[in-house]
Structures are given as structure tokens and as C-alpha cells.
Amino acid sequence: MAVTLPLDNMSTEEKIQTMEALWTDLCKSIDGVPSPDWHSNILKERESSLERGEDEFIDWDEAKSNIKNEIS
DSSP: OOOOOOGGGSOHHHHHHHHHHHHHHHHTTGGGSOOOHHHHHHHHHHHHHHHTTSOOOOOHHHHHHHHHHHHO
């Protein structure tokens, strides 16, 4: 099934809301989404960065708020 969205007519906020809705739906059946081989390497690099104190976690809601503020 082909889906066409009016991307040229959508605001940035509408596009983000659409992506969030898609992500939420994809997460319902996460087992059906295979992880690519390179993903494991990236995760290992990020874990190492956390262990060395070069990176840190922030709350997901805070991260989304930061992104929204940067693009507004």
C-alpha cells in the first residue's frame, strides 16, 4: 500500500507528530524489525563513551523538548 503525505503543506510540528505516531506504531511490533549489523557496533561505541564519562543520558521528554526548541 502506497501512502502519500502532503509534506510540503505540513508544518515541522505536524511532521514530528507524524513521525512519533509512526514510531509508536512500529514499537508495538518491535520483534518484526530486524536490527542491522552496524547497529551493534554503534551501541558498543556509545556504551564505551558512557563508561569513559564522555557522554551522559538525558530524559527522553527533555530530549524531545530540546529538539523542538532547536527547530522552532
